Amino acid sequence: MDMWRIIAIEEIGLRSMTVSDGPIGVRGRFWTAADPSLALPSPTAQAASWDPALVRRIGHLLAGEARRKDVDVLLAPTINLHRSPLGGRHFEAFSEDPYLTGRIGTAYVAGVQERGVGTTMKHYVANDAETDRFTVDNIIDERTLRELYLRPFEMIAADVRPWGVMTAYNSVNGPSMTAHRELMALLRGEFGFDGFNVSDWGAARDSVADVEAGLDLAMPGPLTVYGPALAQAVRxxxxxxxxxxxAVRRLLQLAARVGALEGVRAAVDEPDAHAVADAPELLREIARRSFVLAKNAPPAGGEAPILPLHGDAVHRLALIGPAAAEARILGGGSATVFPERVVSPLDGLREVLGDRVEYAQGVDLFEQIQAAGRGFDLTVRPVKNDGTELPAEPLASGDVKWMGYIPGDVPSGEFHHAVVEGTFTVPVTGEHTFGTRGTGHHRLVIDGEVYFEGDQTFAGDDPFEAFFGPGVERATIRLEAGQVVAVRHEHTPFAFPPGFPPSVLFGLMHTEPRPDEGRLIAEAVAAARTSEAAVVVVSTTALTESEGSDRKNLRLPGRQDELVAAVAAANPNTIVVVNSGSPVEMPWADDVAAILLTWFPGQEGGHALADVLLGAEPGGRLTTTWPRTLDEAPVSQVAPNDEGELHYDEGIFIGYRAWERRGGAAPAFWFGHGLSYTTWEYEALAVEGDNVRVRVRNSGERAGREVVQVYLSPESGAEVDGGIEAHRLAGFAAISAGAGEAVEVTIPLEERSFQVWDSGLAAWRTVPGTWTVETGRSVGDLRRSAPLKKA
Known part of the structure; x- marks a missing residue:
C-alpha cells in the first residue's frame, strides 16, 4: 500500500486499486495542477437542491471523473450532520437533518456505484467537529445516536448497499471508532452493511483492537498498525x-465489485467511463439549483421584488467584493481539487453585461500570508541525492502537496529536495512580503538574492497542521507594477511524516501590499451610488472554513459587514451574494433588498450567478437553519472538556428541532427556506394510508420550481423520555410548474418517521396518538395539515 493505493498481488490476479478524495471532485492519486479535476459545488450546495435525481447525476459525473483518473473508490460522501454552525467542515456535509442527509447520501452513493466506482460513507460516526478530532471522545446517549447520527448510515446501507465505509478519528463513548466493536457490529449486523471498512488517514492505532472490531484497511500504507505488526500479533x-x-475477504469483494480481480465479473459490466462531455453545463445547472434566495424585497419605490434583474434595463451594475473577482469555489482541506478553469462572478456577469459592470474590490480580506498566487508562473521538480533533477511540473499556486509519492517515482531514500522556480509579474507597486510553509530546511531566493535560508519547525499536536498550517513571513521587498522577478524556493524535509509514505508538503508564500481599506470602501460606495443596482459578494476565506479547525465565530472576515452597510446606505437597490459553505451572521440583512446564498458553487459558479441574477430560477432550499447570531445558535460547544470529552447534552435537539423546542426569537432563516421567482399556493393535502398527496399551484406569471416539504408533528403531550421534537421532516419532492399550472405529488411516509428509539426496550417504538401531517415551503412556513392516527 501507499498513500492512495492498495497494492497488486499478481499471483491471485489482483490489480492495484486506487482510492481518492473527495466529495466535490475526484483529485486522483496526485494532488497537483498538472492533473486537473472538475470542481463541483460543495455538499451543502448539492443537498440544497433537495433533488435526489440531480444528486444521482452528480454521482454519475463523479464516477466518470474517477474512471478518467483510474480511481476505483471515492472517499465520499460525508454524511455527518450539521450539529453546530461552528463546525469547520460544515460545508462538506449535507444537512442538519438525518432524513434529508440519508436521502441525498443515498442518491449520491447510487449514482457513483451504478457506474462501477465504489464509495465510502464517512466519517463513521459523529465526526461533527474538527477540534481535537484525533483524540476527542464524543459522549452521546443511545437514542440520540440512533435517531440522528446513525440514521443516515442506516438509510444508505439499507437502500443502496454501499461498497465502503470510513471510520473516523474520534471516539464515541470510550472506544475509538476504528476499534469500536459495538458500533461496527451494528453497522454490519442490523444495518446490513457488507462492504469494506477503511480508516481515516492515520486513525488506526491498535493492530488487535482494530482488526477485531472489523477494520479491513488501515490507511495510508505502507507503515500502518497492520502488515508485519498484525502478522506478529497473530503469531x-x-x-x-x-x-x-x-478483512481480506471483504477487500477481495471490493476488488471484484470494481473489476480489479481477474476472472471475476465486476458489479457493473460496462461502466460509462467518459467524464461527461457537457460537464461544465451540468456544473452550472447544479449551482443554479443550489442557490437559495433568502430575501427578495422590492427596490426603492417599486412594487415587484428586485430580483431577477432585467438585463436590457441594466445600464450600470456595481459589482463589489474580493470574492467577486477571485472566486471562492471550495472549502479548505482534503476536499480541495485543482480545476482547469474557474468562472468568477465578475467573469460571468461581464460575459452577459459587458462593460456595464463596474467592479470595485471594496475591502481587503488579508488574514495571514497565503500560498503564492496572482502574478506567479511556477513549476516544481524533485532533486535526487546525487543532484539529478527530474522534469518540472506546473503549480497552480505556491503550495506543493506530494502526498504519498514523489514525481518520477523517486524512492524516498533517493530524494533530497524540491525546487519551486518561476517568475512573478508584479501586479501592483508596493511592499511585497514573501514567506515559507512546511517543516524542513528552506532556501528562498528572489531576483537572484537569498532572502532566507534556515529551518522551520512545528510543535503542534495535529500532524497535518505542520503542512497545511500558517506560513511564516521571511522577507519584505518593494517592487514596481509590471516588474518581472525571478523566484526560487528550495525545500528539504527533515523527515517524512511518521506512519505515512513519502510526502513532500511545503509552500512558497506571498502577500501583496495591503491597500488602504478606507479608500477601497469609498470607491465601492461611489460605484454603487452611480449604478442602478449594486451586487456585493461577501465570503468566508480558506482559513475560516476548512478541515482541521472549527470556526471561532460566525462573523464575515474583515470589514465586509461595514462594506455592505456602506453600500446599502448609498444604494437601496443592494443585492448581497453570500459565498460561504455554512451560516454567517448578517447584521445588515434588514437594510438590503435581496440576499442570495450561493454556498461554495464550484468552478462554474460565476456563470450560474449571472444566470440567476438575470432570470434563471434559484432552485435551492436551506438544509440547515441559519441563526441571526452565534449567541442564538442552539449548539455552539464544539471543543472537548479538560478530560477530552465532548458531551452531546442537547440530545436529539439540534437545528430546527432545537429552535422549535426553545421557542422565542425565530432564526434568520428556517430549515427548508428558499424563495422563488414565482408564487406558490398549497391547495390541498390528503393522507391516504402511508402516502401524502399534495396539490400545489404556481400562482405566478412565470415557470418555477418548488420543493414540497412534509413534516410530522406528534400529539401534544406525547410521552417520550427525553422529549420529542415539534416537527420532523418525513418527506419531500422537487417539482416544476408553468405559470398557473397545478401539480399533484404523492409523498410516501416511512413507519420510522413515527418512531423513537426506546433504550429500555433496545428497539424502535411507534409513538401512539394523533399525529399532524403538515406541508409547506419550510418548517417555518407550513400551509396545509391533516390528522393521522397511529395505534
Whole structure:
C-alpha cells in the first residue's frame, strides 16, 4: 500500500486499486495542477437542491471523473450532520437533518456505484467537529445516536448497499471508532452493511483492537498498525487469524465489485467511463439549483421584488467584493481539487453585461500570508541525492502537496529536495512580503538574492497542521507594477511524516501590499451610488472554513459587514451574494433588498450567478437553519472538556428541532427556506394510508420550481423520555410548474418517521396518538395539515 493505493498481488490476479478524495471532485492519486479535476459545488450546495435525481447525476459525473483518473473508490460522501454552525467542515456535509442527509447520501452513493466506482460513507460516526478530532471522545446517549447520527448510515446501507465505509478519528463513548466493536457490529449486523471498512488517514492505532472490531484497511500504507505488526500479533496468539481472513475477504469483494480481480465479473459490466462531455453545463445547472434566495424585497419605490434583474434595463451594475473577482469555489482541506478553469462572478456577469459592470474590490480580506498566487508562473521538480533533477511540473499556486509519492517515482531514500522556480509579474507597486510553509530546511531566493535560508519547525499536536498550517513571513521587498522577478524556493524535509509514505508538503508564500481599506470602501460606495443596482459578494476565506479547525465565530472576515452597510446606505437597490459553505451572521440583512446564498458553487459558479441574477430560477432550499447570531445558535460547544470529552447534552435537539423546542426569537432563516421567482399556493393535502398527496399551484406569471416539504408533528403531550421534537421532516419532492399550472405529488411516509428509539426496550417504538401531517415551503412556513392516527 501507499498513500492512495492498495497494492497488486499478481499471483491471485489482483490489480492495484486506487482510492481518492473527495466529495466535490475526484483529485486522483496526485494532488497537483498538472492533473486537473472538475470542481463541483460543495455538499451543502448539492443537498440544497433537495433533488435526489440531480444528486444521482452528480454521482454519475463523479464516477466518470474517477474512471478518467483510474480511481476505483471515492472517499465520499460525508454524511455527518450539521450539529453546530461552528463546525469547520460544515460545508462538506449535507444537512442538519438525518432524513434529508440519508436521502441525498443515498442518491449520491447510487449514482457513483451504478457506474462501477465504489464509495465510502464517512466519517463513521459523529465526526461533527474538527477540534481535537484525533483524540476527542464524543459522549452521546443511545437514542440520540440512533435517531440522528446513525440514521443516515442506516438509510444508505439499507437502500443502496454501499461498497465502503470510513471510520473516523474520534471516539464515541470510550472506544475509538476504528476499534469500536459495538458500533461496527451494528453497522454490519442490523444495518446490513457488507462492504469494506477503511480508516481515516492515520486513525488506526491498535493492530488487535482494530482488526477485531472489523477494520479491513488501515490507511495510508505502507507503515500502518497492520502488515508485519498484525502478522506478529497473530503469531503470538494475541488475535485470531480468522479476523484477518474476514478483512481480506471483504477487500477481495471490493476488488471484484470494481473489476480489479481477474476472472471475476465486476458489479457493473460496462461502466460509462467518459467524464461527461457537457460537464461544465451540468456544473452550472447544479449551482443554479443550489442557490437559495433568502430575501427578495422590492427596490426603492417599486412594487415587484428586485430580483431577477432585467438585463436590457441594466445600464450600470456595481459589482463589489474580493470574492467577486477571485472566486471562492471550495472549502479548505482534503476536499480541495485543482480545476482547469474557474468562472468568477465578475467573469460571468461581464460575459452577459459587458462593460456595464463596474467592479470595485471594496475591502481587503488579508488574514495571514497565503500560498503564492496572482502574478506567479511556477513549476516544481524533485532533486535526487546525487543532484539529478527530474522534469518540472506546473503549480497552480505556491503550495506543493506530494502526498504519498514523489514525481518520477523517486524512492524516498533517493530524494533530497524540491525546487519551486518561476517568475512573478508584479501586479501592483508596493511592499511585497514573501514567506515559507512546511517543516524542513528552506532556501528562498528572489531576483537572484537569498532572502532566507534556515529551518522551520512545528510543535503542534495535529500532524497535518505542520503542512497545511500558517506560513511564516521571511522577507519584505518593494517592487514596481509590471516588474518581472525571478523566484526560487528550495525545500528539504527533515523527515517524512511518521506512519505515512513519502510526502513532500511545503509552500512558497506571498502577500501583496495591503491597500488602504478606507479608500477601497469609498470607491465601492461611489460605484454603487452611480449604478442602478449594486451586487456585493461577501465570503468566508480558506482559513475560516476548512478541515482541521472549527470556526471561532460566525462573523464575515474583515470589514465586509461595514462594506455592505456602506453600500446599502448609498444604494437601496443592494443585492448581497453570500459565498460561504455554512451560516454567517448578517447584521445588515434588514437594510438590503435581496440576499442570495450561493454556498461554495464550484468552478462554474460565476456563470450560474449571472444566470440567476438575470432570470434563471434559484432552485435551492436551506438544509440547515441559519441563526441571526452565534449567541442564538442552539449548539455552539464544539471543543472537548479538560478530560477530552465532548458531551452531546442537547440530545436529539439540534437545528430546527432545537429552535422549535426553545421557542422565542425565530432564526434568520428556517430549515427548508428558499424563495422563488414565482408564487406558490398549497391547495390541498390528503393522507391516504402511508402516502401524502399534495396539490400545489404556481400562482405566478412565470415557470418555477418548488420543493414540497412534509413534516410530522406528534400529539401534544406525547410521552417520550427525553422529549420529542415539534416537527420532523418525513418527506419531500422537487417539482416544476408553468405559470398557473397545478401539480399533484404523492409523498410516501416511512413507519420510522413515527418512531423513537426506546433504550429500555433496545428497539424502535411507534409513538401512539394523533399525529399532524403538515406541508409547506419550510418548517417555518407550513400551509396545509391533516390528522393521522397511529395505534
Amino acid at each position: 503470538e496468539g494475541r488475535t485470531d487469524e480468522s479476523h484477518v481472513d474476514d
